[in-house]
Amino acid sequence: MVPVECARCGNQVLCEKYSPAHLQVQWTSESALACPRVADSNGPPGQVWSCPELRHSVRRAVEGGLLKVTQRESGEG
Numbered sequence: 001m002v003p004v005e006c007a008r009c010g011n012q013v014l015c016e017k018y019s020p021a022h023l024q025v026q027w028t029s030e031s032a033l034a035c036p037r038v039a040d041s042n043g044p045p046g047q048v049w050s051c052p053e054l055r056h057s058v059r060r061a062v063e064g065g066l067l068k069v070t071q072r073e074s075g076e077g
Contacts, residue, residue, distance in 0.1 A: 001026060004061045008053035011035045015058055017069045023058065 001014035001024075011034045014026040032038045037051040061067040 002061070002067050004054075004058050004067060006035070006051065006054045007057045007060070009034065009036055011054065013054065015061070015067055017062070017067060018071070019069060025054075025058070 001016045003012050004015045005012045011031050013028075013031050016024050018024075027038070035051050035054065037053070058067065
């Protein structure tokens with residue numbers, strides 16, 4: 001997984017892509033608390049957290065080549 005930093009607040013999440021359409025974002029407890037958008041949400045546990053500013057930063061990471069489509073390791077599944 002590749003760390004991607006939000007250009008707005010500096011929060012960092014881990015991301016990976018296995019196809020052009022696939023994007024996995026891993027939020028840690030710390031990153032969820034650090035993001036002003038996510039920390040203010042009062043949704044149920046297990047919700048999908050979303051932040052438009054972070055999505056934009058991830059998109060820029062893909063366009064800039066920092067986050068590339070990779071293959072899953074063999075033997076998974």
